[in-house]
Every structure is written in C-alpha cells, then in structure tokens.
Amino acid sequence: MRFVKCVDWLHNHLHDRNVRVIDCSFSLGDSSAGKAAYLKEHIPGAVYFDLEKDLSGHVKEHGGRHPLPNMKNFLRKIENAGIDNESIIVAYDQGEGAFASRCWWLFQYLGHKEVFVLNGGFKAWKEKGYETQVTIPDYGEKSYTPSFREVMLASLEEVERISEGKSNVVLIDSRSKERYLGLEEPIDRIPGHIPKAVNSPWTEGLDKGFFLDSERQYQRFTSFDKNSPIVVYCGSGVTATPNIIALLEAGFKDVKLYAGSYSDWVSYEHHKVDKK
Structure with a gap:
C-alpha cells in the first residue's frame, strides 16, 4: 500500500537517519490519556503530537470541533521535532487509525513527500514483541519549508453547492450509520447529515485496526467513478x-477533506440536515 507501512518495515528501518516516528495516541473521551500512554511507553525515538494541541487549532464559533491547526504553530512543532522535508515520517496511534491518519493528512497538506500511517498502530508493534522506551527524544531543530496543497481542502461553499444539488461531486459522510441517519447524536447540536451525502463509515476500511488492502478498499466504493471528485467529512475532520x-x-485521485465537517456545518443556523 502507498500510504501505510507495516510494523516489520518500521522495525527494520527504525534507526535509519531520515526516519522520524510520531506518536499520535489520543482518546476523545479523555484528552490526557494519549500523552499519558506515550509517557508510559512508546516506539523508540518517537515524538508526541497531541490531537487537540498540535493537530488541531482553537475551537471558534465556526470551523468545527477540531479545526485545522494554525500552520505557523504546526510548522514550529515539526521543526522542533527534528523533522525536515527529507524526513520519512511514520505516524501511529494506539491502533484506532484515525489520529495517525489526521497527522498523515496534515503532512500531505504540507506537501510532504514521504509520510505513512503505521498499520495496526502501537498495538500491532507490541503484539510483535518489539521494544519500547520511556525516554523522550530530544532532536536538534531543523528547518521545514511547506508546499501547501490547497486542492486537498473542500471549502464550505463547495459543500453548500453539493448539498443544494448544484454539483456532481460525491459527498461522503464517514460517521456511523446511526449518526448519519440521525438516530443518535452524542456530540453535535443537531442529528442527521449534510443533504446529498452518502454514508460510508470509516471503520469499514479497517479490520481490527489494520487497513484493508487496495482491492478490498475499492470494493467499498464500487458505486463511485474513480474519476469523480469526492469530498469526505465526518464529525470534526478526524475520522x-x-x-x-x-x-x-x-x-481515486481527486479526494478532498471538508475539514470542519458536520460540526462546522451545523454551526450555521441556516444549514439544512437530512435524516434519511
């Protein structure tokens, strides 16, 4: 797979000069749990990136529950972690896949050449019996020059056009079927989904924390034309x-993220939602 690395690969390349590992462990139910897990043990040499402090910005009236980070702050975090444009980055979480994927997406957005998600995460690393450490690495600061890929972002206006039937772009809701249908909504103001969106839960792309292979992923999306542009959203731009x-x-080649996602959508009083 192009964007996912197995734990054996990382184990074999862990001490390569250009490899930098990022621990993205996080719990939406306890924002301190991820950092605590990192401090308890982590893959040797891994630095820690927090979902809310590093991979997201400050929550405002609009923009969703996990808006994109201030890029100056994010770049400072990257440089302080000893990462430059030539680094081979492998991001992992505890095995959920979503938090590491958020980190992966941000580096893709910066135009980074080689960034991957560790398949199976820290859980898979531990199950292999590979070593861990508690030492927090201290890398020398490096310089990083971004080449922002704005084509990876879908604007609110673009999503509004889709919802109004004025665009042929496919809009995918990545949340559970229950939240998509408005049968339950534990977080956001209004249950339901953005009009015209189709449901494809993100969890169906993984099996026990491991990403399905390319063929099985394709089977999930056979109703869509590979050449069609696609916009993906969830609750807050993470899953x-x-x-x-x-x-x-x-x-698929033309795939964008609606970063604010459903939590941004319902922050506007005039936006409609569907429940079917």
Whole structure:
C-alpha cells in the first residue's frame, strides 16, 4: 500500500537517519490519556503530537470541533521535532487509525513527500514483541519549508453547492450509520447529515485496526467513478482521514477533506440536515 507501512518495515528501518516516528495516541473521551500512554511507553525515538494541541487549532464559533491547526504553530512543532522535508515520517496511534491518519493528512497538506500511517498502530508493534522506551527524544531543530496543497481542502461553499444539488461531486459522510441517519447524536447540536451525502463509515476500511488492502478498499466504493471528485467529512475532520487514505489506496485521485465537517456545518443556523 502507498500510504501505510507495516510494523516489520518500521522495525527494520527504525534507526535509519531520515526516519522520524510520531506518536499520535489520543482518546476523545479523555484528552490526557494519549500523552499519558506515550509517557508510559512508546516506539523508540518517537515524538508526541497531541490531537487537540498540535493537530488541531482553537475551537471558534465556526470551523468545527477540531479545526485545522494554525500552520505557523504546526510548522514550529515539526521543526522542533527534528523533522525536515527529507524526513520519512511514520505516524501511529494506539491502533484506532484515525489520529495517525489526521497527522498523515496534515503532512500531505504540507506537501510532504514521504509520510505513512503505521498499520495496526502501537498495538500491532507490541503484539510483535518489539521494544519500547520511556525516554523522550530530544532532536536538534531543523528547518521545514511547506508546499501547501490547497486542492486537498473542500471549502464550505463547495459543500453548500453539493448539498443544494448544484454539483456532481460525491459527498461522503464517514460517521456511523446511526449518526448519519440521525438516530443518535452524542456530540453535535443537531442529528442527521449534510443533504446529498452518502454514508460510508470509516471503520469499514479497517479490520481490527489494520487497513484493508487496495482491492478490498475499492470494493467499498464500487458505486463511485474513480474519476469523480469526492469530498469526505465526518464529525470534526478526524475520522474522515482514514476514509481518504482508503479512497486513495483504492485508486481515486481527486479526494478532498471538508475539514470542519458536520460540526462546522451545523454551526450555521441556516444549514439544512437530512435524516434519511
């Protein structure tokens, strides 16, 4: 697979000079749990990137629950972690896949050449019996020059056109079927989904924390034309990113993220939602 590395690959290349590992462990139910897990043990040499402090910006009236980070702050975090444009980045979480995928997406957005998600995450690493450490690495600061890929982002206006039937772009809701249908909504203001969106839960692209291979990913999306542009969203722009990886692995090329996602959509009083 193009965007996913297995734990054996990382184990064999862990001490390569250009390889940099990022621990993205996080729990949406306990924002301190990810950092605590990292401090307890992590893959040797891994630096820690926090979903809310590093991979997201400050929450405002609009923009969703996990808006994109301030890019100056994010670039400072990258440079302080000893990462430059030539680094081979492998991001992992505890095996959920979503938090590492968010980190992967951000580096893709910066135009980074080689960035991957560790298949199976830290859980798979541990199950292999590979070593861990508690030491926090201290890398010398490096310089990073981004080449922003704005084509990876879908604007609110673009999503509005899709919802109004004024665009042929496919809009994918990555949340669970229950949330898509409005049968349950534990977080956001209004249950339901953006009009015209189709449901493809991100969890269906993984099996016990491992990404399905390219062929099986393609089978999930056979109703879509590979040449069609696609916009993906979830609740806050995090769990949409594993679906973006799945679509790209399946051979789709024009895939964008609606970063604010459903939590941004319902922050506007005039936006309609569907429940069917």
